[in-house]
Amino acid sequence: MKVNDAVSGVIFILFGLLIFYLTQDFPIMPGQKYGAGLFPRLIGFIMCLGGIALIVRGVKTRNGAPWVVVMDWVSSPRHVTSFFLVIGILIFYILISDLLGFIPTAFICLMILLVWLRGSAYWLSSAAIAIMTTIVIQQFFGEFLRVPLPWGIVPIFSW
Amino acid sequence: MDLFIVAFQLIFDPYVLMVIIFSGAFGLFMGAIPGLSATMATALLVPVTFFMPPVPALAAIVTATAMAIFSGDLPGALLRIPGTPASAAYTNEAFAMTQKGQAELVLGTGLLSAVVGGMFGAVVLSFSAPILAEFALKFSSFEYFWLASLGLTCAAFISTDSPAKGLISLMIGLLIATVGIDGMTGFPRFTFGSVELLGGINFIPAMIGMFAMAEVIRSVTAVKPPPQIEQRTIGNIFAGVGKVLYRYKVNLFRGSIIGVLVGALPGAGSDIAAWIAYATSKKFSKEPEKFGTGHVEGIVDAGSSNNAGLGGTWVPALVFGIPGDSITAIVIGVLYVKGMNPGPTVFLDQPELIYAVFVSFFLANLLLLPLGLVAIKSAKQLLRVPREILMPVILMFCVVGTFAINNTVFGVGIMLVLGIVAYFLEENDFPIAPAILGLVLGGLLEQSFMTSMIKADGNFYAFFERPVSAVLGIVTIMIWLSPQLVRIYRKIRRAHALNSKR
Numbered sequence: 001m002k003v004n005d006a007v008s009g010v011i012f013i014l015f016g017l018l019i020f021y022l023t024q025d026f027p028i029m030p031g032q033k034y035g036a037g038l039f040p041r042l043i044g045f046i047m048c049l050g051g052i053a054l055i056v057r058g059v060k061t062r063n064g065a066p067w068v069v070v071m072d073w074v075s076s077p078r079h080v081t082s083f084f085l086v087i088g089i090l091i092f093y094i095l096i097s098d099l100l101g102f103i104p105t106a107f108i109c110l111m112i113l114l115v116w117l118r119g120s121a122y123w124l125s126s127a128a129i130a131i132m133t134t135i136v137i138q139q140f141f142g143e144f145l146r147v148p149l150p151w152g153i154v155p156i157f158s159w
Numbered sequence: 160m161d162l163f164i165v166a167f168q169l170i171f172d173p174y175v176l177m178v179i180i181f182s183g184a185f186g187l188f189m190g191a192i193p194g195l196s197a198t199m200a201t202a203l204l205v206p207v208t209f210f211m212p213p214v215p216a217l218a219a220i221v222t223a224t225a226m227a228i229f230s231g232d233l234p235g236a237l238l239r240i241p242g243t244p245a246s247a248a249y250t251n252e253a254f255a256m257t258q259k260g261q262a263e264l265v266l267g268t269g270l271l272s273a274v275v276g277g278m279f280g281a282v283v284l285s286f287s288a289p290i291l292a293e294f295a296l297k298f299s300s301f302e303y304f305w306l307a308s309l310g311l312t313c314a315a316f317i318s319t320d321s322p323a324k325g326l327i328s329l330m331i332g333l334l335i336a337t338v339g340i341d342g343m344t345g346f347p348r349f350t351f352g353s354v355e356l357l358g359g360i361n362f363i364p365a366m367i368g369m370f371a372m373a374e375v376i377r378s379v380t381a382v383k384p385p386p387q388i389e390q391r392t393i394g395n396i397f398a399g400v401g402k403v404l405y406r407y408k409v410n411l412f413r414g415s416i417i418g419v420l421v422g423a424l425p426g427a428g429s430d431i432a433a434w435i436a437y438a439t440s441k442k443f444s445k446e447p448e449k450f451g452t453g454h455v456e457g458i459v460d461a462g463s464s465n466n467a468g469l470g471g472t473w474v475p476a477l478v479f480g481i482p483g484d485s486i487t488a489i490v491i492g493v494l495y496v497k498g499m500n501p502g503p504t505v506f507l508d509q510p511e512l513i514y515a516v517f518v519s520f521f522l523a524n525l526l527l528l529p530l531g532l533v534a535i536k537s538a539k540q541l542l543r544v545p546r547e548i549l550m551p552v553i554l555m556f557c558v559v560g561t562f563a564i565n566n567t568v569f570g571v572g573i574m575l576v577l578g579i580v581a582y583f584l585e586e587n588d589f590p591i592a593p594a595i596l597g598l599v600l601g602g603l604l605e606q607s608f609m610t611s612m613i614k615a616d617g618n619f620y621a622f623f624e625r626p627v628s629a630v631l632g633i634v635t636i637m638i639w640l641s642p643q644l645v646r647i648y649r650k651i652r653r654a655h656a657l658n659s660k661r
Contacts, residue, residue, distance in 0.1 A: 002586055005321075012327050019334070027346050032613065036341040036348055039605045040334065047330045053323035071586060073380040082379040086554065090575045093558055094568045102559075109558075110551050117379065117547035133552050137559050145210045147563040 002069045006058025013051035019044030085116055101152020106134045166514035175215045182219035183226045183526050187534040190227030191541045193240040194374055197227035201489045202370040205363055206560030213497045213512055218519035224486050225523040228429055228465050229273040229531055233538045236265050245465040248433040255453030267396035268403050268455055269462045270531045272411055276463030277524035279415035280470020285517040291478040295503035301622055304607040305631035307600050310425030310481040312638055315593045320649055324589045332594035335360050336601020343609050355569045362492045362598050364561040364570035365577050369591050371557050372578025378550050396535055407459040410440055418464030422471020428484025429468035436464030438651045470520055477513060478503060485592040488599045
């Protein structure tokens with residue numbers, strides 16, 4: 001989504017105000033007039049100032065252009081799918097990797113992405129790449145750097 | 160001198176040398192692929208360096224970035240797409256030379272000026288940093304507050320055409336840094352009841368999200384296919400380069416100086432150094448009319464300045480703990496992770512470490528010659544690596560890298576959220592570097608601000624009472640009030656953009 005500067009200005013002013021709202025009940029330091037909320041509020045204040053500057057600039061330079069322009073890939077279903085696929089795959093990994101284990105999860109994620117991006121005709125080489133990448137990452141991080149990647153359903157083994 | 164010998168021993172260790180060579184190859188690869196920048200190379204290296212002792216960790220980052228800044232020239236010259244932002248200033252010029260059949264000359268010149276510039280940066284860094292550090296030892300929280308403010312405002316104002324957008328990006332970074340338990344009052348801020356957020360948002364997943372994940376999204380949604388490189392072999396790149404460098408020796412020197420100075424400026428890095436060096440070159444050239452038509456002169460200036468700038472950016476980072484650009488911002492983050500407090504005290508406590516950084520700068524720039532040569536020779540293959548394979552692999556690497564920091568998938572979630580945020584910010588022309596600087600420096604800025612406030616007892620004049628803090632404060636406020644310099648820089652850039660369109 002590409003928005004006019006004025007629109008992002010409004011968004012950031014609202015965001016700055018939200019910071020003020022959220023910092024209301026932050027405690028103050030004993031013996032001082034301020035506390036944990038001072039710095040975030042300062043941030044919120046400057047964010048509002050920046051937002052105002054953006055609104056001025058956005059309105060000035062608009063020249064009848066639309067307030068919101070969708071990105072060029074939005075009209076292409078293929079690219080929209082790619083966008084949501086990347087996000088979906090990460091969510092899938094977050095939810096399932098502990099249960100299933102790193103090796104199967106990584107393989108599934110890679111396989112789905114590779115087949116989607118390269119086309120199903122290349123499924124065999126995609127599978128080979130997915131297997132190799134999974135093994136290399138598992139070896140490098142899991143074995144060499146000793147990161148406790150989850151094993152899940154896979155029996156624990158070491159080379 | 161003793162320290163240099165100790166540092167040599169630290170670097171010339173088989174394990175460290177192996178790390179250097181691997182990260183060098185990695186840097187060359189990342190720099191040569193358009194879209195994957197030196198910053199992203201650093202971001203992806205961090206989870207790996209997380210498991211290393213400080214010396215190889217820092218040497219790896221130094222080497223990878225030096226290589227990536229050079230190899231950004233490769234797609235610039237051969238495809239007319241800068242591989243890293245630092246090559247953008249002279250991409251049109253380099254491509255014009257390739258079209259005239261001078262691809263060898265432009266790549267050879269780029270490589271050798273990068274080596275010279277990088278060496279120059281290393282020399283300046285090694286000699287100026289220890290002297291400055293001695294001076295910096297006298298700093299109090301007031302000076303640090305101003306220094307951090309100065310660095311952050313420069314970053315916000317210089318990195319973009321719209322200072323307001325840089326400022327907002329910076330505020331986003333600072334805000335992310337406030338999440339978690341407040342050091343002053345012990346109060347949990349913006350945690351919304353989440354236990355994982357109590358410890359704050361770790362900068363490594365945040366940075367991987369903002370630099371790497373955002374790029375993966377951008378790549379899979381790119382409607383236009385990347386241009387293909389034409390079939391051609393690259394001959395002897397050193398033919399005629401000696402003559403060019405001898406003829407433009409002043410440019411070589413001038414470019415290196417500009418690079419170091421601009422790099423040392425907090426907030427400005429190699430990319431801005433290259434723009435300024437290129438513009439200066441044109442201004443003082445005897446044949447300015449040849450610029451833009453495939454003239455090698457500007458490439459000598461800009462090619463040396465961006466690698467010299469790399470050394471320059473480490474000066475404020477090592478001396479004050481204030482990063483000069485997003486790469487050194489990541490370095491500062493790494494130093495914190497390693498339990499070191501970046502700043503002048505490191506020079507007292509662990510001077511051998513600082514000198515090891517100096518030595519790795521020299522070594523990296525020497526290695527640039529053979530490794531750069533290999534990269535040029537294999538440019539055709541490098542530029543043909545298909546995106547559809549690269550991006551899923553990078554994504555999986557990001558996932559494991561963020562997981563490895565705290566061994567929870569919470570980091571993956573942070574990466575995902577901030578990656579999407581960064582993607583939308585960049586689509587709307589908000590720069591990302593200020594956010595990363597804000598994220599890394601937020602803690603220091605708030606702490607020095609609050610400490611100073613308590614010391615000053617609410618009296619703002621105390622921020623100007625000490626001479627050094629007064630000077631820093633006045634300079635900072637002058638920058639806040641007069642974006643004049645920025646306007647000049649923008650004019651140069653706009654003029655350049657117009658020229659290249661013609």
